[in-house]
Amino acid sequence: MRKKWSDEDIKTLKSMYSEKKTITEISIALGRTKKSVINHAHVLGISKKREKQREEIYDYAIYKGDEFIFVGTIEECREFTGMGKNQIKVICSRSHIERVNAIVNGKALVGVRLPR
Secondary structure (H helix, E strand, O other): OOOOHHHHHHHHHHHHHOOOOOHHHHHHHHOOHHHHHHHHHHHOOOOOOOOOOOOOEEEEEEEEOOEEEEEEEEEHHHHHOOOOOOHHHHHOOOOHHHHHHHHOOOOEEEEEEEEO
């Protein structure tokens, strides 16, 4: 069943949009889906048309086999490892982790993306 938008919900939506909060943050605060937040913002004329949504911030944990190496944002991991952002994203991908698990030599780096 659809949840009706109250005046307070609309006020919160407008306020959080102006504060440049992410859609995820807004949807959690309002107890609504991301799609609902995006659609209602569009209806109110406050949607970010063709404006790239701010990238969600994650922590990345880097492991070499079972040994923990480092944890931090993608930028911090990049500086620590000397790897590029895309390389860090690749070692955190499910397909990379599955390939490494098949090798079982414990020397390859793998990562885990953790929501903040």
